[in-house]
Amino acid sequence: MSTGVHTVAVIGAGKIGELMLSGLLRSGWPADRLLATTRRPERAEEIATRYGVRVVDNLTAVRDAEVLAISVKPQDAGVLLDEVGPRIPDGKLVISLCAGLPTGFFSRRLPAGTPVVRVMTNTPALVDQAMTAISAGAHATGEHLALAEEMFKPLGATIRVPESQQDAVTALSGSGPAYFYLLVEAMVDAGILLGLPRQVAHELIVQTAIGSAVMLRDSGEHPVKLREAVTSPAGTTISAVRELEKHGVRAALLAALEAARDRARELAAQAT
C-alpha cells in the first residue's frame, strides 16, 4: 500500500459509517481522502453536504479508494460483495465492520490475496470514546492492522484480538452501550418511583455512570473493590445489592451476553 494518508471509502454510510466519517474528519483526515457510498440518494446528499466528502457508487469507491471500510448490515454484505467483490482491484485493504461475519466470508468473495481486517467498534465513537477491537484476517499484515488502528484510534480506544474472539467482543463492547443505556433507563424509572422529577433522576444517574466509569478506568481497581467501597455495613447499598442478586441481575447479564454472542454466530451462518 502507498505511504501517507490513504483514501478511505466508507461503503454503507449509515449510523456506524457516519461515525467513522465524522471521527476521521475530526482527527484531521482530509475530506478529499474520504469517500462514502449508500443506497439512498437522499442519504447521499445528506452525507455529502454534512461532511464535504464525495459520495459515489460502490464501483467508483472500490476503484478510487485504497481502504474499503464495509459498514453495511451483515444481512446486506452478500449482495454488496456480489456487486463489487470480484471487481476490487489488487492492493486494496478491506476492513469489515460487520457484526458476526468472519473475514473468510469476505475473502471467498474477493480477489485472491486481498487483505481483510475485521473490526468491531461501538457508538461512543461519536464522542471519541469508542472501544474498537481489530483482528487480522487472511493476508492482513501488521501494516494493515496498524493502518486500521490509525483510522480508529481518533475514535477512542483500540485493542487487537484474535478473530476467534470477535463474536464475544461484539456481545461485550459492540452491543455493550445498549446494556448501559437500559440500566440508566431503569434507574431513572426507579428515581421516578421514589418521587424524583425525571430530569433530576436522569442528571443524577448519568453523572453517577460517568463518575463510576472514570473510576473504573483511572483507579485501576477491580470493580468488586470499588463496589465494596460504596457498600457500608447495614447501609443502603447492601439492601439494593441484595435485591439485585435475589432478582438474578448477574445471571441475567451472563445469559444476555451469551445470547448476543450466539446471534453473531447466527448472522454468520445465515449470511449468503
Ligand SMILES: NC(=O)C1=CN([C@@H]2O[C@H](COP(=O)(O)OP(=O)(O)OC[C@H]3O[C@@H](n4cnc5c(N)ncnc54)[C@H](O)[C@@H]3O)[C@@H](O)[C@H]2O)C=CC1
Ligand atoms: N449500530 C451499532 O452500534 C454498531 C453496528 N456495527 C455494524 O456496522 C454495520 C452497520 O451498522 P449500522 O450503521 O448500525 O447500520 P445502518 O443500517 O445504519 O447502516 C448501513 C448502511 O449501509 C447501506 N447499504 C446497505 N447495502 C448497501 C449497498 N449494497 N451499497 C451501499 N450501501 C449499502 C444502507 O443504506 C445503510 O445506510 C453493521 O454490520 C453492524 O453490525 C458495528 C458496531 C456497532
Ligand SMILES: O=C(O)[C@@H]1CCC=N1
Ligand atoms: O446490534 C447489532 O447487531 C449491532 C452490532 C453491534 C451493535 N450493534
